[in-house]
Amino acid sequence: MRSLRIHDVDAADAPHQFGGVTRHCRRALPCLVSLSLCLAGTASAAKRTHAKPAPPTTRAAAARAGTATSPATSATAASTTATSVTVSQRKTALSVTLVLKVADPTRAREALLKAVRKAGGRPSLITDHSLHLRVPPQRLHMLLADLPNHGLVMDKQLTRRDLTEEIARLRGRLRSKSAILARLRGFLDDSSVSATLQVERTMTTLVHEIEQLKGGLRVALDQAALAHVRLSFRFRTPTQLRYVRSPFGWIDSVDIPHFLRGF
Amino acid sequence: MRITFCVGVLLLGLFGCGPVFQLQAPEAFARFDSGDHNRWITADGVRMRIREIPNEPRATLPFWTEALSGHLKRRGYVRKSERCFKTARDLDACTLDHLLARGSGDWVMSVTLFVVEDRLVLIEVVGPWQRWKRHEPALSAAIAQFSPRR
Numbered sequence: 001m002r003s004l005r006i007h008d009v010d011a012a013d014a015p016h017q018f019g020g021v022t023r024h025c026r027r028a029l030p031c032l033v034s035l036s037l038c039l040a041g042t043a044s045a046a047k048r049t050h051a052k053p054a055p056p057t058t059r060a061a062a063a064r065a066g067t068a069t070s071p072a073t074s075a076t077a078a079s080t081t082a083t084s085v086t087v088s089q090r091k092t093a094l095s096v097t098l099v100l101k102v103a104d105p106t107r108a109r110e111a112l113l114k115a116v117r118k119a120g121g122r123p124s125l126i127t128d129h130s131l132h133l134r135v136p137p138q139r140l141h142m143l144l145a146d147l148p149n150h151g152l153v154m155d156k157q158l159t160r161r162d163l164t165e166e167i168a169r170l171r172g173r174l175r176s177k178s179a180i181l182a183r184l185r186g187f188l189d190d191s192s193v194s195a196t197l198q199v200e201r202t203m204t205t206l207v208h209e210i211e212q213l214k215g216g217l218r219v220a221l222d223q224a225a226l227a228h229v230r231l232s233f234r235f236r237t238p239t240q241l242r243y244v245r246s247p248f249g250w251i252d253s254v255d256i257p258h259f260l261r262g263f
Numbered sequence: 264m265r266i267t268f269c270v271g272v273l274l275l276g277l278f279g280c281g282p283v284f285q286l287q288a289p290e291a292f293a294r295f296d297s298g299d300h301n302r303w304i305t306a307d308g309v310r311m312r313i314r315e316i317p318n319e320p321r322a323t324l325p326f327w328t329e330a331l332s333g334h335l336k337r338r339g340y341v342r343k344s345e346r347c348f349k350t351a352r353d354l355d356a357c358t359l360d361h362l363l364a365r366g367s368g369d370w371v372m373s374v375t376l377f378v379v380e381d382r383l384v385l386i387e388v389v390g391p392w393q394r395w396k397r398h399e400p401a402l403s404a405a406i407a408q409f410s411p412r413r
Contacts, residue, residue, distance in 0.1 A: 101369070152369060240339060241338055241339045242338055243338075244338055246330070248330060250316045251331055251334045254372070254374055254385070254387065255338065255372070256370055256372050256389055259310070259387060259389045260310075260389065263302065263304075263310050263312065
């Protein structure tokens with residue numbers, strides 16, 4: 001089967017097969033052309049009307065600085081700036097869990113607290129066996145590097161949680177609920193008693209929700225502002241060596257006291 | 264005839280009683296001159312010793328590694344790490360690092376095992392953990408170049 005194209009149709013067949021269409025097209029074509037011309041004109045006029053000239057100060061500043069750039073360049077620069085701002089504004093919650101084996105926990109705790117205060121952090125829990133610390137994230141690495149000076153790091157777990165989306169969502173919900181609350185206040189002036197009571201009930205619920213959102217936002221921002229370090233102490237007690245005999249004689253001689261005696 | 268015999272005995276003595284290994288100890292280690300020459304010590308008291316033991320019963324490196332590791336665990340040592348590797352001379356070796364709480368600090372017992380046919384060669388390093396940690400990279404590099412005489 002051959003595909004049919006306009007050029008393939010015989011001239012004699014054309015009026016028979018496409019006659020109606022041709023007649024209609026002949027009438028419609030000028031209308032379409034004029035319509036498209038009108039539309040194009042309107043669009044360009046609208047563009048001229050809506051396109052705002054750049055602020056004179058900006059233009060003057062650009063001219064003064066000699067940095068007049070093409071619109072494309074400035075658009076790229078703007079998007080790059082926006083991206084870098086977005087990246088730098090990411091909020092993350094850092095959390096570190098550590099087990100530190102120390103000979104003297106009191107001394108180690110005091111030394112650690114001193115180091116944390118020096119780094120701009122603060123303790124959130126102090127017990128005989130553990131220490132919970134809040135440290136600025138940018139100083140966390142320095143503090144972790146200092147830990148081996150206080151004892152033997154037995155276990156270390158670092159977790160990082162991105163809070164950017166959560167904070168943005170909480171802020172958005174807070175904004176919308178606050179706007180609804182403000183609008184409801186306006187209804188209180190001209191409403192009946194029953195309507196007033198209903199509005200007040202809704203407002204109470206809204207206030208409760210807003211407070212919850214504010215609390216959540218405060219917690220998220222606090223988590224992003226300070227890293228959480230949970231430190232557990234293990235006491236270093238001398239090991240009592242068990243005297244176990246190996247079936248292989250030489251293995252019994254692989255031992256620290258034996259080594260030191262024979263050295 | 265006599266001369267040949269004497270030369271033979273001399274050569275046997277030279278090769279038979281020579282050092283059983285080649286080890287370029289790290290710079291921080293000083294070698295003891297008295298008695299056997301297989302002992303080294305650092306200024307801060309980390310000690311190293313090399314000794315040979317008959318491979319009796321004749322067994323492989325994994326066998327001895329498991330036997331030693333299990334024994335130290337039963338004795339009360341805490342295993343820090345176990346690392347098996349090939350030396351520069353393509354010889355299989357395993358290093359077992361164990362910790363022992365001693366006095367107010369932790370001590371390390373690091374044993375590197377080589378199985379050379381009918382012999383076992385042991386490189387033992389003992390010292391307080393904090394001090395041993397400082398020498399550990401240089402020690403690992405030296406042990407990687409170690410070559411026991413076949």
